[in-house]
Amino acid sequence: MNYYHNALTVLWMLVFASSAHAEQRYAFDVAERYQQEAVEIVDVPGVPDVKGVALKPSVPKFGWGVVEIGKTLPSGQYQIEYTISATGANAGAIALYVEGASGQAGHQQITRVRQCGAGQALTVREFFYAPEAFDKLAIKRMDDGTTPSVAISAVTLIDLGQPGDPRAEAYRLLMRYPAPWGLRSEKIAALAGAGTDPGAVEAWLDARGHAAELCCRAGYLELAGRMMKAAEGERMAVHGPMQRVREAVAEGAAVDFDEVEAKIDVLQAALDRELGGVVAPELGTDIFTWLKAWKLQYGLVGPEHAEPTPYRAVYGPATVRLVDPGSRLDLVSTWTASAYRSERMKIYYSILTPMVTVDLSDGPFEMTFLESSLDQVLTPGAAAQPLEKGALANADKGWLALWSDKGGMLLVMNRRPTRAAWAGSVLTLAFEKSAAVGYVILPAAMKDRLADIAEFYQGLLRHQPAQCVQIQRGDRVEQRFTYIRRQSDFDVRPIKLTPVPPLLTLSLKPTSALRAQIKGEVSWSPDGWAYRDGQSPLEYVLPSRPMVRTFGANVSVENSTAELYRELAEQGCRTIRMPCGGFSEWDWSKVAEMRDLVRRNLEWARQAGGLTVGVDNHNWAPVSDFSSDQAFDEFVKRWTEIMSWCQDYQDVVGWYDLMNEPGIFHEHQPVAPYAVFMRKAVQRLRPAAGDKPILVEAVNMANPVGLEFWEDLGDENIIVGFHDYWPHQFTHQWVVEGGSPFMPRVFYPSFMPMIEWTSPSWRNDSESIHYWDRYKCDSISLPVYRLMIEKGPRMDCGEYGVVGYAGQASARSGVIWLRHALERFDRMRINHNVWSPSDATGYTWLVPEFREEVLRFWREHSRKTPTAATQPAE
Incomplete structure (x- = not known):
């Protein structure tokens, strides 16, 4: 986890639709404006003629000195830029506060706690919200030290011109997005609109997230029981408690979740017992099943979290919108579909097929093209025509396509349109009565086969796969499907088929390392996806694969104790990922001290018993230029040294993690040099590592998307590593703002923006605001599943957790997220290590409810798990 190393240069801004004014900058010399005897003037290392101010050694913890700003600044959102420096060793930690001009509100913390090493001078940029006008900065000591504090200098305050309360603005924005599972409250919506009681809105958002999670679970199990004709009594027993939860959410009242969770x-349990297997797919071991990763079935472009929504869907040839942001919609998010409902339409995105469908009860079908390369229209039996304003000729034959050299969009209908028109950026199809329209994105090369593809999708629109339930019995999986049946004005037969999951299709390739077996013959659609003819259940057999049921925690060498290792072992921990350098830097003059630190931790792990340690080079050998021979030689030299320290602990050491969160990003630079670097490093270090596995993490800071660029390293004894913190806006909330209580809380599951490390996150109608739940989090792991199936490597999740301030927002949300993550890792059957019991940054472990959720998993699974990470097969 490199977040704190990188955060010094993070630019973080919150932009809202409020009455804004232009940015204004206020720079001042703190050495000329200090006010109290608690502060002294000091030099800034390496910056001649610049002075800073530091707290004197006599100032106690939480004591402060004041600096006059020179004018009164209004409430609102600000960026502060300043330099921290230290001339001597062990300089005391500080944080900056603003002091209200009224003198009534006391001090408000605006920065994180800051410290730096002797001789360093670091530029810091942070964002904060001032709840009232202020005219002073306060420098507070944040430790018990007896040395001068770090100094601050070169202060600039930037008024961002955003006076609105960030919490109220964010919640007002969230209320514009669809209501998950129809869970809404007019009372709370009014409060959010007025911005008068953000605390009440937060409590409701927290409860709604939990209620949505229960709706999701209950909905799937009800469907499974109904399709499998099982557990009728238990299904009926859920209805009443679930309805009471819905009513409480609608009233904005307190919700009792215990009864319905128990039901x-x-x-x-009843379904599993009666059906003789595992009904919830997330609780089995099937990695070939449906994954709600939209890029598997759609022509989407964009980052790994890209998702089609009614208000924005970004495809290769066009970006389209079906409804305006803020329109009143409900969202039902299931394992295989996202269904958006309004009073007049239902928009159905299903991962079972590539076709999006819109069912209209009345009114026309309208699609707005926000961006488009489409310049032709194709209709049955006619030559391609230019796409021009006006009526579209020959568009009443059941299908039409909009096309360009970048691909096209095929639209199929079940009713004959009375009018089809193009208005330059809006396509309109009008019907006399209720109708359904489906669309699918196709590559340019399929233009010549368009008639056959259109006939296929016209038939599919008449008998569309809708939902799926699954039962896993040992290594055998059975899936059953529901269908949406529609009448048609056209002479097309319903296409009755059973869809096949794309990852299961991937396993059918002769080159895949893991190959499942499907019962029956597989057919292929005209545009290239797999299905079985008819609508009988899909059955397949899972291949045997190496499975690991080990789990543990990150324990940094600098912040550990023998008692911690012993306690973790007693709690069921099986593996330790041991970060070296998370809180220190490599120093060849202090090799003996670093060696003793590593060996002391390995000894403590040995004495605790039952622990296997992965030695992680967290920050002792950072590399910024992977093409540098000098950097490579130094990297190998340091690792050779570290491995030599571990030779007496081969009974404890399980693997070597070569580099934490490689800071090379495929969006901005070639990643090939990293693979070359690591291939050479593995070869050079193999003699020192002996028979121990070497773990290499993915590019893109070990995010799963980095595995899309994984290359073979020429060594059979490799572990592939990644980290899982998605969505960061939830797990890392408030981190960049230093825990400011004025920033919006983020709940899970819920709509939320992407965390943008260098640009705004909360903004009106953001294209990056999506509904994050279990299924969207699972979808981020698509590169993990693909690599497991195609190549079959041993894999490891070295870090996961709720590392921000989510515990202060909602312990309940964090528990739900952790439960989903742990179930995902258990289904993958890979080792996973929580961040972190030993560090100041280890928020997961500091929140009792979060810690208990991890320990609950350990207790339930430790009896099945050997006391070593030896990759037992099941």
């Missing part, structure tokens, strides 16, 4: 657990 849902009983229902799940």
